[in-house]
Amino acid sequence: MTPVRLIDIVAALGGELLGDGNVVVARIAALDSAGLDAITFLANPRYAAQLPGSRAACVIVAPALRADAMARGTALIVDDPYLYYARLTQWWRRREASPPVPGVHTSAVVEAGARIAADASVGPLAYVGAGAVIGPGAVIGAQAHVAADAAVGERTRIAAQAVLGTGCRIGARGIVHGGVVIGADGFGFAPVKAEGGNAWEKIEQLGAVWIGDDVEIGANTCIDRGALEDTVIDHGVKLDNLIQVAHNVRIGAHTAMAGCVGIAGSTRIGRHCTAGGAAMILGHLELADHVHISAASVVSRSILKPGTYSGFFPIDDNAAWEKNAATLRQLHLLRERLRALEKKA
Amino acid sequence: MTPVRLIDIVAALGGELLGDGNVVVARIAALDSAGLDAITFLANPRYAAQLPGSRAACVIVAPALRADAMARGTALIVDDPYLYYARLTQWWRRREASPPVPGVHTSAVVEAGARIAADASVGPLAYVGAGAVIGPGAVIGAQAHVAADAAVGERTRIAAQAVLGTGCRIGARGIVHGGVVIGADGFGFAPVKAEGGNAWEKIEQLGAVWIGDDVEIGANTCIDRGALEDTVIDHGVKLDNLIQVAHNVRIGAHTAMAGCVGIAGSTRIGRHCTAGGAAMILGHLELADHVHISAASVVSRSILKPGTYSGFFPIDDNAAWEKNAATLRQLHLLRERLRALEKKA
């Protein structure tokens, strides 16, 4: 990255600088690995012991660590070092990034009837269907796909090879990463008698996907269109990679979910929730606001009370697990035997 | 959607109409949310109590609810309301959808030696390899990929950015959703001694993927090619999104699997089976016909008897889970202690 002066950082992002503003930093680095050319931050008081030993050119710390930071050397005092770090990455990235080229690349295919804002960018080999609307400053990446009647909000970026399906809509300032598929058919079939058992008759999915503002969607994540109404992802939701959002799901504002999560059909998830990686949330459930699901846990009933919920089998060395798993398959009987003993005692 | 008269629905799909056939409906809606312009259906007798209060223009019900439905107003009596609903979505979608444009889009790349039916459609920026065969009425979506020597059956649709690999084959009336990868290499390696442990020597995957008729494959699902023989997905199978089907797997006809399921190599699954979301089926197993695996359950041995099988750790508030999980790691010892007590008693 292009080196910057501390004084330029402070001018852009605020904070109280202790030391020489003309010091130049060339990178952001972690506290324990930062070299002499780096700015670093101390967000978690647990790592305070690493502070004196850091070689960084400047350390971003909270007011409580002002004295310790000064004892070490140049420091930047801010209310929330982690948030400041986030904004520093954004500021630096904006300085570096070449702005997308406005206009439609000659190799892109744009169907008649699409409306593309003058300063939007449609990349090489991208496709924009009839009736699609691309908002001001939006960026459609190389080989991305915006289907007919879909809408991309202001300054939203659709990365290489992502798909926004027919009639689906994403609001402003969103990011859709590579390989995402928004608006594939929900998984809906009616059983119909056939030889040897049921076959499956397709239920056409007549809804679409509605995504609010400031939503980020990780690589290869899928969000299916609704059966009759829209699947809804509210403002500020953050989804990591390889997540499955089934039809008719509703995810409340500012909820964040880590990679490999699955949400089955028609489940409604509240605002400000989180789900750890590979959490699985079954269908037709309701999760209240501020519900937090641990990684790899299976939600099989509605959760109406805020809190943290968990459930996975603890890992062990293989031999121990085998014995415990075998016993677990008789757990109900063990309980009966215990009861019998209690009666005797 | 374009409004339709009830009489037109009955003319197309049958059923006994109670009430005015000239009533016009503009949408299909759920029983509890249907407005005055909607047709709805009552498939699950559990919801019968909602019937009198529904504002829908028309309710599709089974013969058993004929009297209740008449008491409410206009109704359509059919043998299987859910199946009728499925067919109604299909009929309505067909009326709405603009048929795909036959022919090859000028921006598509079709290699010499590909055979494309005259009324098939190859979309913008799609790729069709040498020796590939695209059947009558088939639709290859924008930016989709049909590799060399692959075959797409009559009226099958390959959505945007799906990949059908070299020599792979899908039958008639199939649907392959966006981002699907059919025919990537199965995961096969032979260990070979290297410094500090084994390295891995690639086993080239010489089989392909064979997919029957009426198969639907959800977004970003992967079906790997076989090592020596083909991986096989039989007629009528329905796979949801983000499913992994490893090499040499065989899935029997009319089996349906929800999102995020994984099936390891060489496993054979019967006909008319189901798997809930994120079920994991280990390799080299056999599942009989009519086996149903619950969501998030791990199949680690063959299942030769029809039935429903489950296994996941029940979710709980985090503190309770922690205590129970810790105890679980000593379960085998608890059993020993119980046995000791029983001997004493």
Place this chain on the structure above:
Amino acid sequence: MTPVRLIDIVAALGGELLGDGNVVVARIAALDSAGLDAITFLANPRYAAQLPGSRAACVIVAPALRADAMARGTALIVDDPYLYYARLTQWWRRREASPPVPGVHTSAVVEAGARIAADASVGPLAYVGAGAVIGPGAVIGAQAHVAADAAVGERTRIAAQAVLGTGCRIGARGIVHGGVVIGADGFGFAPVKAEGGNAWEKIEQLGAVWIGDDVEIGANTCIDRGALEDTVIDHGVKLDNLIQVAHNVRIGAHTAMAGCVGIAGSTRIGRHCTAGGAAMILGHLELADHVHISAASVVSRSILKPGTYSGFFPIDDNAAWEKNAATLRQLHLLRERLRALEKKA
């Protein structure tokens, strides 16, 4: 495949042939299904009983089975039959495969400033960004995406519709399968106060992805770019399909992971490890060399000792599972009751 003589196989790959080198084989097949035109192999002594009944034209066996193999007919004696089989698939595939056409397809888009080796191949509708480097003999598949400043090593193949993100790098002889997304943003956000709870401020991901030589990456797998440093996949690593590798993860050389595995952020995995399908490894952990994680197991703490580790709920018929799962939710209390009894006894 084109039929070959046994003598040609031996000339290319070595081994001691017992029988007529002019025998022609048309395929490789499994021991139990091989026909008269097939060569087969016996890698697992467990299957030795199948040897006498095999109809194969030739059987590849280890020296220990020399006598049994001779009694049956034509045989090829090699030190490691499974490794020989792997190399045989490679040799045969190389004979069959039409070499990729060197040069850039006219429909591909290559930005100014990309450097492409003269004998590399850039397929139809592929994209290569400014500053990207494509090494000698590398193959960029149809519709694949190599972003700006990315680097593809010698003879590495990027399959159809895979994405190598900005500034990311893969070494020599790699294989990246369809739909893979390398270099999407890691999932990093700082909480920021908002109405009703926290919203999320994006942490720009300033690192990239560094991938060594001889790495294979399965279809639709995702490897995110690092927050500050690179995410690292070392030499010889093999990843199956639909795997999630979060930002800042490091995977040691020759580690192999089956489909649907997830690895959360900043976790470091050793060399020569394996993970079964759908294993989930939480974040900020360390796994030593030679650690093996069973399928569907959740790694929630660091594992510093080589060995095999497991943890998943054993599957059972649904009714039995329900009873055991309900009891499991009271397991801690059962333990208390057992303790109470022990005190009495």
